[in-house]
Amino acid sequence: MLVLSRQRDESIMIGDSIVVTIVDIRGDKVRLGINAPAEIPVHRQEVYEAIQRENLRAASLDPAETQSLGGMTARRGGSEQPSSKQQPR
Amino acid sequence: MRINTTRFGRIDVDAADLLTFPSGLPGLEHCREWALLADADNDALGWLQSTARGDVAIAVVSPRRFVPHYQVRIPRSELTPLRLHDIRQAQLVVIVGKNATGLTLNLKAPIVINLEERTGRQVVASGDLPMAHQLDPNPTALKKSA
Numbered sequence: 001m002l003v004l005s006r007q008r009d010e011s012i013m014i015g016d017s018i019v020v021t022i023v024d025i026r027g028d029k030v031r032l033g034i035n036a037p038a039e040i041p042v043h044r045q046e047v048y049e050a051i052q053r054e055n056l057r058a059a060s061l062d063p064a065e066t067q068s069l070g071g072m073t074a075r076r077g078g079s080e081q082p083s084s085k086q087q088p089r
Numbered sequence: 090m091r092i093n094t095t096r097f098g099r100i101d102v103d104a105a106d107l108l109t110f111p112s113g114l115p116g117l118e119h120c121r122e123w124a125l126l127a128d129a130d131n132d133a134l135g136w137l138q139s140t141a142r143g144d145v146a147i148a149v150v151s152p153r154r155f156v157p158h159y160q161v162r163i164p165r166s167e168l169t170p171l172r173l174h175d176i177r178q179a180q181l182v183v184i185v186g187k188n189a190t191g192l193t194l195n196l197k198a199p200i201v202i203n204l205e206e207r208t209g210r211q212v213v214a215s216g217d218l219p220m221a222h223q224l225d226p227n228p229t230a231l232k233k234s235a
Contacts, residue, residue, distance in 0.1 A: 038166070038169045041167075041210075042166075043213060047213060048115055050220055051115040051116070051213070051220065052115040053116070054186050054221065055114050055115055055116040055147070057186045058148065058184045058185060058186040058187075059145055059146070061148050061185060061186070062096065063096055063097075063128065063136075065187060065192070066128070066131065066148050066192065067130070068191070068192065069133055069134055069150070069185070070130070070131045072192075072224050072225065072226070073133050073154050
């Protein structure tokens with residue numbers, strides 16, 4: 001891991017398109033500003049890792065395990081616009 | 090295009106129907122192209138089938154059919170990569186997972202699809218939402234309280 005010391009308002013460049021700026025330092029909490037291209041997602045690491053774990057868990061689901069979904073649909077008063085789905089053509 | 094899938098056998102999809110996820114999905118970053126299939130038995134359920142990996146498919150549902158009051162706030166920075174200015178231009182689905190108790194829905198990180206451009210990505214919604222909202226396998230229990 002590369003370790004750099006920065007003070008408030010100083011920045012770090014990652015590659016040629018990502019800039020991380022120390023916006024504020026208060027006690028043991030640091031506020032970081034991140035400038036990155038829109039196509040690069042930026043997340044708190046623990047959130048990203050939790051999503052990864054959930055996705056991999058979901059990717060192990062088999063259609064047989066989803067049978068019970070049919071009985072779980074919430075009862076609704078009016079009609080709901082169906083979500084669009086594609087049949088393979 | 091023909092995909093040999095482990096769940097659905099060999100399927101043919103029109104290239105124009107495919108969805109492109111420029112960043113893949115967290116944990117499946119290399120799966121950039123997906124076909125959205127309807128489940129044969131359950132009209133509430135769709136399957137995102139990876140075109141590159143026949144063994145990779147993700148069950149998705151329209152969240153409000155299972156969580157009627159589900160509301161999301163999605164930061165604009167999460168929508169910009171899809172060239173969406175407004176969440177209402179998008180199709181929003183959530184991923185079905187499972188834990189020891191049963192099926193769950195990832196309400197914290199829904200999938201947003203730009204139907205016009207056939208692109209999508211998984212976004213992180215603001216606020217305290219569960220990543221594994223437990224689905225009640227016995228919703229009829231609610232009827233007994235009348």
